[in-house]
Amino acid sequence: MNEILTAVIPIVIIGLVCAAVLVIASKLMAVKEDEKFPAVRGCLPGANCGACGFAGCDGYAKALCEDSSTPANLCVPGGESTAKQLSEALGVEFAEVEAQVAFVHCGGDCSKTQDKVEYEGFSSCAAANLLFGGKGACTYGCLGMGDCAAACPQNAIYIKNGIAVVDEEDCIGCGICTRTCPNHLISLVPQKRKVTMTCRNKDKGAVTRKTCSNGCIGCKKCEKSCPRDAIHVYENVAEIDYSKCIGCKLCAKNCPVGCIEM
Amino acid sequence: MTKLIIILLSAVFINNYILSRFLGICPFLGVSKKLDSATGMSFAVIFVMLIATAVTWPIQMYLLNPFNLGYLQTIVFILVIATLVQLVEIILKRYIPSLHKSLGVYLPLITTNCAILGVTILNIDEGYTFAEAMVNSLGSGLGFFLAMVMFSGVRSKLEGADIPKAFEGLPITLVAASITSLSFMGFGGVIENLFA
Numbered sequence: 001m002n003e004i005l006t007a008v009i010p011i012v013i014i015g016l017v018c019a020a021v022l023v024i025a026s027k028l029m030a031v032k033e034d035e036k037f038p039a040v041r042g043c044l045p046g047a048n049c050g051a052c053g054f055a056g057c058d059g060y061a062k063a064l065c066e067d068s069s070t071p072a073n074l075c076v077p078g079g080e081s082t083a084k085q086l087s088e089a090l091g092v093e094f095a096e097v098e099a100q101v102a103f104v105h106c107g108g109d110c111s112k113t114q115d116k117v118e119y120e121g122f123s124s125c126a127a128a129n130l131l132f133g134g135k136g137a138c139t140y141g142c143l144g145m146g147d148c149a150a151a152c153p154q155n156a157i158y159i160k161n162g163i164a165v166v167d168e169e170d171c172i173g174c175g176i177c178t179r180t181c182p183n184h185l186i187s188l189v190p191q192k193r194k195v196t197m198t199c200r201n202k203d204k205g206a207v208t209r210k211t212c213s214n215g216c217i218g219c220k221k222c223e224k225s226c227p228r229d230a231i232h233v234y235e236n237v238a239e240i241d242y243s244k245c246i247g248c249k250l251c252a253k254n255c256p257v258g259c260i261e262m
Numbered sequence: 263m264t265k266l267i268i269i270l271l272s273a274v275f276i277n278n279y280i281l282s283r284f285l286g287i288c289p290f291l292g293v294s295k296k297l298d299s300a301t302g303m304s305f306a307v308i309f310v311m312l313i314a315t316a317v318t319w320p321i322q323m324y325l326l327n328p329f330n331l332g333y334l335q336t337i338v339f340i341l342v343i344a345t346l347v348q349l350v351e352i353i354l355k356r357y358i359p360s361l362h363k364s365l366g367v368y369l370p371l372i373t374t375n376c377a378i379l380g381v382t383i384l385n386i387d388e389g390y391t392f393a394e395a396m397v398n399s400l401g402s403g404l405g406f407f408l409a410m411v412m413f414s415g416v417r418s419k420l421e422g423a424d425i426p427k428a429f430e431g432l433p434i435t436l437v438a439a440s441i442t443s444l445s446f447m448g449f450g451g452v453i454e455n456l457f458a
Contacts (some may be wrong), residue, residue, distance in 0.1 A: 007334060010325070014338060018345035025349050029356035 036065045036089065043085040044075060049153065049174035051076040064090060076100055076173040099191040100173040102157070102166045106142035106185050107198030107259060109161035113137050113212035129182040137211040140201040142185055148177035194247030195240060199259040202235045216259045222251035264457050266397045269390075271453045273401025279377045280409040281443040286377030290410065291435060293368075300414040301407070306368035308403030311381050313350065314343045315399040318382040319392055339382050347373040377406060413442060 041061040048056040052074035054063055063070045064086065072086040079099060119128055119135035125147035133139030142163040149157040149164060156170035157177060166177075168191060178186045185200055197216070201208045205217030218236035230244035231251050238251075238260070252260040279285045286307070293303045318339050326332055351369050354362040372378060381402045385395040416438050425434050 006329065007331060010329070010331060011334065011337065011341075014341060018341060022345060022348055022352075025352045029352050031355050031359075 037061060039089045040064050040086065043078075043082055043089055045078045045082065047077050047153070047172070047174070049077060049172070049176065051172075051174040068092070076175075100188040101168045101171040101191045102148075102173065102175065102177050102186050103189045103196055104142055104148070104157075104164045104166060104181075104186050105197055105200045106140075106163055107214040107261070108136065108138055108141040108212040109163045109214075111161070112214040113141065126182045138201055138208075138215065140183060140185075140199075140203075141212065143183065147180050147182070148186060151176050151180040190242050193240075193242055193245065194262065195245065195249055195252050196261045197238055197240055197259065198261050200237055202237055204236055208236070214257060214259050217257060219256060221254045221256060222260060225250040225254040266394065268453060268457060269394055270397050270401040270404075271456075273398050274405040274408060275446065275449040276453055277402075278405040278409055278446055279380065279402050280406060281439075281446040283380065285380040286375055286406060289368075289372065289375065289377075290413065290439070291432070294410055294414045294417055297411065297414045297418070300410040302364055303368045303372070304403070304407035304410045305364075307372055307375075307377065307406045308400065310343075310347055310350075310369070310372055310378055311399040311403040311406075312396065313346060314339075314378050314382050315385055315395050317342055317346055319385060319395050322386050335383065335386070336379070339379060343378060343382070344373045377402070409442070413439065416442060 041058065044057040044061060046057050050056065052060045054060040054074075060070075060074065064072065068090075072090060072092055073083040075082045075086070076099070114137050115135045116137045117132070117135050119131065121127055121131065123145055125134070125143040125145040128134045128143050128145055134141075134143040136143065144159055144162045144164065146157075146159050146164065149155075149159060153174065153176065154170050154172055156167045156172075157164050158167065159165070164186075166186075173188055173191075175188055178184070178188060180186075183200070189196060199208075199212075199214060199216040201212065201215045203211070203215075205219065208215035208217050216233075216237045218233050218238070220233050220238075222231045222238050223233055227248060227250065228244045228246055230241045230246070231238055232241070233239075240251075240260075249262050252258075252262045277283060280287065280290045289303055289307070294300050321338060321342060322335065326335060326338065331338075347369055351362070354369075381399050385398055388394075388398070390398060417435065420434060420438060429437070
């Protein structure tokens, strides 16, 4: 009996001492967690898409709690309702979210342009692009192998008539496809926009003409017709500045090739 | 001094905890996929091995041995090491958040790892003095680090290799681990003769 006690008592004492030390330490050295964090994190959708520019929803929530200058309207998938909840949780004023969607800036479908070679390799835009810029006559255009469609977490992109098309109903504006396209053809544009450029061909007008009937020839007619200086031709292709665009559609009406979509 | 150097070198190379004693295989297979997580884990192991030895050696010598409680070694060591790692984690979180961030994930993982318990018990079994025990722990930790870093290199090569279907994943990892371990057998007998 005595031997059992000499074993049990030290173990119990050691256990109690250890427990006491841990309890005291955790009380004395408790790190204050921001009490706002769980509430803020709860507002976010948890898609971890990175559209806000932070590393996942946790990262954005942390930035919101720690730095009050972080805007509360950065969450694109969550949209307006999330931004409202966030500004309530943080006690800041609500700022409207401008809904953004991805857009594939290429209108060169099968009826507008032709293939210059037959490609029978690995079915991926990245692989096809390595081989003389893809099979299409235009090396700037959509390769049509669907790397963006495969990357899209919402399955909002599909290949139609040889080019990728974004379903704007399903698109959450996360921007993953913009980083996937080897030709950097996809960008985020405001959902409420009235006009969109559907070409990114930087060749001179005469060269573009031969490869695709939808190609921007850089004639600058749009530039001259725009009342707000919102469209400019850089490197033989027009670009729209949506912060200035008022949606008058004059550029699209004046475009001789019709590469500005209304 | 020579003895300390021999203990250090043989702990790193000859009695390498992973490759010749086969302790701590779990983190060895689990965390060796990437170099940065392998180094993080290894530094945590070195750190915990050192503090665990620093605490368990006096407990054995001044508490268990005088009362003939040697048979309680395992349970007491586990209890003390677990408490100690928790305590260190709390302290790090409070005072050195950057170190807590880099070691933090791995600290709780290795609290009751067999390599840690193995070092503390073997230190007693070998009859080391306190200084020798500390040096042995440092060497064991460094040996763990060496094996982890080397093996993360091997594994990154395996990722790109064309491996037969039946060997993919863990089987080829174990084969590679055993070959790495064989190569360490080459150190046997070298260290003792260095200072002979």
